Amino acid sequence: METPRVTGNRIKEYLEQGKRFDGRKPDEFREISIETAVSEKAEGSARVKIGKTEVIVGIKLDVSEPYPDSPNEGKLMVTSELLPLSSPRFESGPPRFPAIELGRLIDRAVRESKFIEFEKLCIKKGEKVWSVFIDIYSINYDGNLIDAAGIGTLVALKQARLPKYDEKNEKVLFGEWTNKKLPLSKEIPIITTIHKIGNNLLVDPTLEEEDISEARITMGGTIDGTIFSIQKGNPKQINIEELYKILDLAEKTRKKVFTNIEKFLK
Amino acid sequence: MKDKIERKIVIPGEVIAKGEDYLPGEGTEKRGDEIVTTRYGLAEESNRLIKVIALSGIYQPRRGNVVIGKVENITFYGWVIDLDCPEHSFLPLQEVPKYIDNNRLNELLDIEDMVVAKIIGVTSRGIDLTIKSRGLGRIDEGIILKINSNKVPRIIGKEGSMINLMKKESGCNITVGQNGLIWIKGDKIEDELLVKKAIMFVCEKSFTSGLTEEMNKWFGKEKKGEK
Amino acid sequence: MAKEFKRPDGRKTDEIRPMKAKVGIVPNADGSAMFSFGDTIAIAAVYGPRKMHPQHQQDPEKGTLRCTYSMLSFSVTERIRPGPNRRSTEISKISQWSLEPVLMIKKYPNMVVDVHINVLQANASTRCAGINAAALALAHAGIPMNDIVSSISIGKLDKQLVVDLDKDEEDWEEGEGSTDIPITMTPNGDVTHIQLDGRINSKELKEVLELARRKTKEIYEVQKKALKESIKEIK
Numbered sequence: 001m002e003t004p005r006v007t008g009n010r011i012k013e014y015l016e017q018g019k020r021f022d023g024r025k026p027d028e029f030r031e032i033s034i035e036t037a038v039s040e041k042a043e044g045s046a047r048v049k050i051g052k053t054e055v056i057v058g059i060k061l062d063v064s065e066p067y068p069d070s071p072n073e074g075k076l077m078v079t080s081e082l083l084p085l086s087s088p089r090f091e092s093g094p095p096r097f098p099a100i101e102l103g104r105l106i107d108r109a110v111r112e113s114k115f116i117e118f119e120k121l122c123i124k125k126g127e128k129v130w131s132v133f134i135d136i137y138s139i140n141y142d143g144n145l146i147d148a149a150g151i152g153t154l155v156a157l158k159q160a161r162l163p164k165y166d167e168k169n170e171k172v173l174f175g176e177w178t179n180k181k182l183p184l185s186k187e188i189p190i191i192t193t194i195h196k197i198g199n200n201l202l203v204d205p206t207l208e209e210e211d212i213s214e215a216r217i218t219m220g221g222t223i224d225g226t227i228f229s230i231q232k233g234n235p236k237q238i239n240i241e242e243l244y245k246i247l248d249l250a251e252k253t254r255k256k257v258f259t260n261i262e263k264f265l266k
Numbered sequence: 267m268k269d270k271i272e273r274k275i276v277i278p279g280e281v282i283a284k285g286e287d288y289l290p291g292e293g294t295e296k297r298g299d300e301i302v303t304t305r306y307g308l309a310e311e312s313n314r315l316i317k318v319i320a321l322s323g324i325y326q327p328r329r330g331n332v333v334i335g336k337v338e339n340i341t342f343y344g345w346v347i348d349l350d351c352p353e354h355s356f357l358p359l360q361e362v363p364k365y366i367d368n369n370r371l372n373e374l375l376d377i378e379d380m381v382v383a384k385i386i387g388v389t390s391r392g393i394d395l396t397i398k399s400r401g402l403g404r405i406d407e408g409i410i411l412k413i414n415s416n417k418v419p420r421i422i423g424k425e426g427s428m429i430n431l432m433k434k435e436s437g438c439n440i441t442v443g444q445n446g447l448i449w450i451k452g453d454k455i456e457d458e459l460l461v462k463k464a465i466m467f468v469c470e471k472s473f474t475s476g477l478t479e480e481m482n483k484w485f486g487k488e489k490k491g492e493k
Numbered sequence: 494m495a496k497e498f499k500r501p502d503g504r505k506t507d508e509i510r511p512m513k514a515k516v517g518i519v520p521n522a523d524g525s526a527m528f529s530f531g532d533t534i535a536i537a538a539v540y541g542p543r544k545m546h547p548q549h550q551q552d553p554e555k556g557t558l559r560c561t562y563s564m565l566s567f568s569v570t571e572r573i574r575p576g577p578n579r580r581s582t583e584i585s586k587i588s589q590w591s592l593e594p595v596l597m598i599k600k601y602p603n604m605v606v607d608v609h610i611n612v613l614q615a616n617a618s619t620r621c622a623g624i625n626a627a628a629l630a631l632a633h634a635g636i637p638m639n640d641i642v643s644s645i646s647i648g649k650l651d652k653q654l655v656v657d658l659d660k661d662e663e664d665w666e667e668g669e670g671s672t673d674i675p676i677t678m679t680p681n682g683d684v685t686h687i688q689l690d691g692r693i694n695s696k697e698l699k700e701v702l703e704l705a706r707r708k709t710k711e712i713y714e715v716q717k718k719a720l721k722e723s724i725k726e727i728k
Contacts, residue, residue, distance in 0.1 A: 001350050004336060004380045004410045014455050021459060039614040040532065042567035052520050056613070058567030079575050084561065085538040085609035087521050092561050092609075094576070135566040135575060137611075139536075140519050175570035277720045278595070278632050279640030279680055293637075304597060304639065306632045306720060321724075322524060323635020324542055352543045352604045390602075416635075473724055 003211035011212060015200040020209070026202040027249060032151065032260050036159050041175070044160030044182070046264075048152040050204060052142040054086075057152030058135050059160040059182070063172050066122070066129040074121025074129045078107035080136040080149065087141040105146055105231055106136065106153050106191065109220025112228040113189035116157065120183035123165065130162070132182070143207040146218055150191025151257065155264045157182055188265060189220040189228050190254040194246045196238060201245060203253050217243075219250045223258045271311035275321075276303040282316055293318025308473075325351045325415035325445040327393050331385045332402075334410065334443035335395075337378060340371050347381065347395060349445045350412065354392030357383060361396035363403075380405040382441055382449065401441070408439075408451030409458045413469050415446035420472045421465055427478050428468065435485040436461045460488060498653045501661040507704065509645070509657040509711060514625070514719035516633040524634025526719065528626035530657055534613045537626035539634040541606035542598065556601030560589035562623055564612040584620045585610075591624050591644065591677040591686030597637040606636055617660045618646040621675050624686070629716050633723070641720075642685050643712040644677035647701045649693060654700060656708050676705040680713055 003011075011021065018026060030051030038045040042058040066073060080103035084090045095103075110116065121130035134156070136149045160182040164173040195205050195213040205213060214236035221227035232238070238246070258265075271283055280303045282294060290296045293305040294316055303309065307318040327333070327349070335355060339346035344358040357375075359366060366374050375381055382402050387394040397403050413421070421442055422429045433440055438452035438461050448465060452458045467484060471477060498506050510531030519525035522538035529535070545551045562585040566573050588610060598606060608630065610623040621644035628642045648658040651668030658673055665671035672691025678684055684702075693701070 005378055006380055006405055006407050007410050010409050010455060039567050041570045041614060045567060060567050060572035081575055083611060085519060085611055088540050133572055137565055140521050275721050277641060277717055278638035304637045306635055320635050
């Protein structure tokens with residue numbers, strides 16, 4: 001059942017006082033917990049829990065032809081599935097907009113940041129490059145899948161090692177790995193989403209809070225303030241003053257999230 | 267001499283007792299001379315009747331139950347209500363306390379409104395509701411919580427002891443729907459959230475005995491923490 | 494007895510990999526569980542009974558069981574494209590058939606019980622791990638059932654019967670090669686699911702069934718323990 005309007009009204013009222021139902025401040029995250037090596041068949045993988053929300057992200061690599069307009073660069077594909085297992089609200093079937101959007105939000109931040117050094121994934125110019133597949137799955141949905149997926153993606157990418165490649169026969173030896181890590185740049189794209197409810201901004205909404213979110217902005221950027229991607233979602237408008245506040249809050253939030261996940265990004 | 271069956275967690279297919287001394291109650295069935303579990307839960311015996319108290323599973327609607335639901339749809343004859351259970355539930359026009367024109371049902375209860383109702387009948391077609399008695403009707407404000415309907419007896423307590431304790435300690439009005447939805451309304455949001463916290467606590471500890479006493483202590487600590 | 498047969502990972506012929514089972518791993522679900530055979534890990538969640546959509550699939554006589562099985566793209570060494578494929582569609586159906594006989598959902602007409610199985614990491618016997626997790630999740634959800642079913646893969650490597658096949662054994666090539674026989678049974682020994690890929694004769698098949706009978710009992714004990722120890726995990 002969607003959050004009843006009366007409860008939503010109370011959430012809004014309480015937010016006006018700068019308070020949230022679970023005792024958090026509007027700029028506070030729930031507890032983040034991270035595990036790696038969720039699947040040992042993946043090149044890299046991570047399980048991220050934010051409060052009760054849980055996602056699993058896995059990285060797989062393969063070798064194929066590069067795109068004609070970038071003959072010496074590796075490729076990237078980000079897919080996201082909102083598993084019906086993770087919520088009574090998700091049904092089986094082809095991905096609907098929320099799943100597609102989630103994949104695209106993560107894709108945009110990772111791709112535009114050039115976090116993955118694609119030129120270093122070239123095996124033979126014009127013929128063979130590595131493709132990176134990032135696959136995101138929801139395991140329990142209690143709000144804020146986007147940020148959880150963002151954290152999971154970074155950790156999984158950091159974990160990822162290249163599989164062995166048989167140059168002579170031109171095939172990947174799946175299941176056998178080198179010690180070579182995925183070439184990653186130092187500019188880490190932290191993905192955070194700021195929500196607007198009434199006149200208030202908050203981060204890391206629970207499911208109830210997400211249900212009454214009027215507008216949201218997802219941003220991918222570094223802790224130094226470089227921004228790679230922005231997307232506004234949900235149907236209400238945001239005025240310029242609020243947008244400036246959102247930019248500030250996003251930067252502060254990226255820094256906080258980074259300190260929480262830093263040790264997994266070494 | 268028959269042995270007393272002790273309270274224990276049982277799983278489907280498990281034999282709870284053998285012999286002719288016992289009778290199969292809810293959550294069990296007789297197979298030959300064995301009483302076998304049909305639902306995961308807590309097996310209990312009283313006066314030779316063995317039943318399994320469900321720990322999980324959907325709400326079983328019963329006539330007379332007070333329930334809380336959301337208006338899903340309005341027809342010419344009444345309101346379709348979502349009680350968060352799979353049966354179809356309907357509140358007919360005749361079962362409201364005042365006269366409403368067929369065209370103005372939404373003025374009393376609109377789509378998405380929450381309502382406290384009572385079950386007047388359960389048939390193969392679904393659940394029939396009324397809001398004619400006192401304490402029933404549209405929910406105007408407050409917090410609505412959803413818990414597993416199997417825990418409702420614990421929230422209410424023996425002869426209402428638990429729910430009355432919560433009301434007293436918080437000063438809130440609390441309406442518990444047998445379907446697991448609970449409406450909390452107080453003067454301050456803090457009071458409402460205190461009740462919500464208390465309810466979540468009871469849900470987690472629902473197996474322990476002496477819970478009412480423990481809640482007394484819990485409220486004492488929580489309120490001291492507030493100062 | 495004959496000299497000890499050497500399995501790739503050193504197990505005895507009748508040895509199941511270490512099993513793990515836990516319920517309540519998906520807070521949103523009405524019931525949920527994980528089950529693993531060694532490094533084959535499956536999770537399952539149950540939602541229901543609930544209203545069946547689309548309406549035309551409703552059965553006015555009884556409740557319906559719907560089951561989906563899917564492997565995560567990175568659960569195997571060579572990536573599986575996300576989305577349904579022929580294999581997952583077939584396993585979804587046989588998983589449903591393996592669980593249905595013990596469910597007592599006649600009294601839920603027009604309703605559906607949805608079971609979703611996902612494999613997080615695969616080293617063969619994935620459908621068996623999935624069914625074991627699903628059986629636990631159904632019980633955890635409070636669905637009325639006659640029994641918990643338990644699933645195991647029995648293998649024949651050349652002429653030798655083994656239990657709980659892993660990937661190396663699935664790829665066995667010596668002699669008659671590998672025969673893979675996943676079986677699901679109730680504690681009474683009723684078979685709710687059986688498949689076979691390979692080559693076998695009737696006498697060997699009877700031995701397979703005996704072996705399955707014995708070994709599903711071990712799995713049942715693991716499942717029972719997970720349910721009994723789960724008190725804190727009930728919503």
